[in-house]
Amino acid sequence: MPEPLGIHEHGYTCREIVDLAAEYVEGTLTANESTLFELHLNFCDGCLTFIDQIRDTARLAAHVAEHELPEPLRADLLQAFRDWTRA
Amino acid sequence: MTGADTEARVAGDDSALVARLRDGDERAFEEVVRSFYPSMLAVARGYTRTHAVADEVVQEAWVGVIKGLNRFEGRSSLRTWVLQIVANIARTRAVREARSVPFSTFDLDADQGEPAVEPERFRGPDDPYPGHWRSYPTDWRTLPEQRLVSTETLELVKHAIEELPESQKIVITLRDVVGCSAVEVCDALGVTAENQRVLLHRARARVRARLERHLDA
Numbered sequence: 001m002p003e004p005l006g007i008h009e010h011g012y013t014c015r016e017i018v019d020l021a022a023e024y025v026e027g028t029l030t031a032n033e034s035t036l037f038e039l040h041l042n043f044c045d046g047c048l049t050f051i052d053q054i055r056d057t058a059r060l061a062a063h064v065a066e067h068e069l070p071e072p073l074r075a076d077l078l079q080a081f082r083d084w085t086r087a
Numbered sequence: 088m089t090g091a092d093t094e095a096r097v098a099g100d101d102s103a104l105v106a107r108l109r110d111g112d113e114r115a116f117e118e119v120v121r122s123f124y125p126s127m128l129a130v131a132r133g134y135t136r137t138h139a140v141a142d143e144v145v146q147e148a149w150v151g152v153i154k155g156l157n158r159f160e161g162r163s164s165l166r167t168w169v170l171q172i173v174a175n176i177a178r179t180r181a182v183r184e185a186r187s188v189p190f191s192t193f194d195l196d197a198d199q200g201e202p203a204v205e206p207e208r209f210r211g212p213d214d215p216y217p218g219h220w221r222s223y224p225t226d227w228r229t230l231p232e233q234r235l236v237s238t239e240t241l242e243l244v245k246h247a248i249e250e251l252p253e254s255q256k257i258v259i260t261l262r263d264v265v266g267c268s269a270v271e272v273c274d275a276l277g278v279t280a281e282n283q284r285v286l287l288h289r290a291r292a293r294v295r296a297r298l299e300r301h302l303d304a
Contacts, residue, residue, distance in 0.1 A: 004124055
């Protein structure tokens with residue numbers, strides 16, 4: 001791993017970047033915070049990788065199979081809907 | 088597309104859908120039942136002790152939705168409104184079962200104190216570069232895609248989500264598994280944007296840590 005490059009001049013430490021990662025990914029940092037955040041990423045492959053990992057985690061979660069509607073529940077609910085329509 | 092356009096589009100889609108439901112369109116009803124089921128189940132399971140009770144909550148919620156369909160005013164998306172009904176019924180059940188309810192103040196405070204990454208991963212105050220990584224995380228994008236999106240990895244993600252504290256589990260399931268927006272989750276569960284984000288962050292951080300142990304092995 002290379003020695004950290006000029007981290008002191010670039011506002012956030014890696015530890016702070018990790019804590020702010022959610023706000024960055026969600027786009028809720030202020031313009032100024034965002035600039036400092038990206039400045040850090042320009043100099044730090046570790047944090048860049050961490051952000052990618054958070055994004056990959058969200059992407060993988062989207063691949064997790066969802067629960068399918070059980071057939072008896074579908075039939076019951078459809079019946080309830082029919083009863084309501086006819087009432 | 089701007090946020091306002093998206094909202095108008097969603098509301099537009101919903102009003103046509105709601106009109107079909109009010110007309111007794113069974114196909115529309117089945118479509119909605121099927122597509123809302125995973126998010127409804129996630130909310131119900133978050134508040135209840137057993138899967139059987141969660142199933143009852145989902146069923147009860149649908150009865151409430153059907154009865155209330157004519158009162159739906161379209162101030163939120165249909166799904167948000169349905170999830171609010173699920174959350175209300177599930178909370179009532181949780182209180183009756185004397186179960187602690189997720190999203191209480193205590194629950195959130197406990198979450199806030201948890202670091203996203205273990206502090207030992209960073210250099211200490213005496214290091215010339217305090218707060219910097221001791222060693223970088225591994226770049227998963229150098230892994231073959233088949234390894235990253237393998238059945239084994241997805242099973243691990245699923246288990247990691249199941250083991251999360253309830254409020255984190257509900258939020259990550261709704262946001263990342265089901266694909267709800269942040270606004271939908273806040274409205275459905277009655278949590279602030281800040282709390283929603285903290286819970287999502289903690290949840291993703293824990294799942295990421297599990298993935299890291301698995302993929303680095």
